[in-house]
Amino acid sequence: MLNLFDRMNGHSRFSAFLLLLALACLPSMSHASNADDMAKAAQLDDERRMKALLAAGVDPNLVAQKQRGETALMMALREDSKKVFNLLLNARGIDLNLRARNGDTALMIASYKGNVAAVKALLDKEAEPNNTGWTALHYAAAIGNDEIVQMLLDASAYIDAGSPNQTTPIMMAARAGKIYTVKLLLDSGADVTLKNDAGMTAIDLAKKFDHDDIAEGLTHRLKQAGKL
CATH class of the missing domain: 1.25.40 (Serine Threonine Protein Phosphatase 5, Tetratricopeptide repeat)
Known part of the structure; x- marks a missing residue:
């Protein structure tokens, strides 16, 4: 049938x-x-x-x-x-740790926006501050938000995290002329001698973008430490 x-x-x-x-x-x-x-x-x-x-x-x-x-x-x-x-x-x-197409996480976006309350809320929920590539600390350093930088460091963010081209957070702060952020990262143990893929250190980037006060301060600290 x-x-x-x-x-x-x-x-x-x-x-x-x-x-x-x-x-x-x-x-x-x-x-x-x-x-x-x-x-x-x-x-x-x-x-x-x-x-x-x-x-x-x-x-x-x-x-x-x-x-x-x-x-x-x-x-x-x-x-x-x-x-x-x-x-x-x-x-x-x-x-909380999903990544957008460009690699950003919610924590990274909150850090870039300088949204202190959101960064705190995300970290309280155990959002991960460390990942490969760009990190929340890079973004916070670039905009010079020291409160967020300190919060991320307190949450064990890797201070010398390397971006895809090996730029570190202190390089970002030096490039942007954020002198207080540079000092905070330096005092917290950032390695100023590291170089990115272009062979530039934080001092080189400060000089390139005409932040002579930062370049001089970092050079002085390296000399004090016997690294120059």
């Missing part, structure tokens, strides 16, 4: 095929819709919408911003959406 599908004529079979194809696409369409909704909630700091999405079972780690590969938590930090950030920070199953 022929089953129902076998008894269908050609047109009916083609229509059934299209229906099955459409049904197969529903999960991906739903996934895209959830991502768009999470992105909007993060951008607008819409706590109510984000709560509804999470209550409906949407993954808090879903990539909400495709171009940058960022989660809603990362977007909330970038947009300074405090209510959504706090909600996601405490969401069941949240992964």
Whole structure:
């Protein structure tokens, strides 16, 4: 005996095929819709919408911003959406150490933005300060936020972390002319003699970008230590 599908004529079979194809696409369409909704909630700091999405079972780690590969938590930090950030920070199953397409983590974005409260909250939740490539300490040093630098050091951030081109946090601070950050890192044990892939030290970078006071101070400290 022929089953129902076998008894269908050609047109009916083609229509059934299209229906099955459409049904197969529903999960991906739903996934895209959830991502768009999470992105909007993060951008607008819409706590109510984000709560509804999470209550409906949407993954808090879903990539909400495709171009940058960022989660809603990362977007909330970038947009300074405090209510959504706090909600996601405490969401069941949240992964604080996911990386965006460029390698940034939530902690790195918070550090780059100079968001002291968010950095503290992430570290209290045991977000990892160390990873390969650029780190939160690089970013905090580059903007000269000494409070965040100290918080990261207290959380065991590697002080001489090397970026992909072996730039260290103290090099970033010296390049940007952040003299107090340079001193903080130096006093905390940063190695000023390290060189990046271009063969430049923190002193070289300070000189290149006309931060002579930093170059002179670092040179003096190296001479005192008998390293020059």
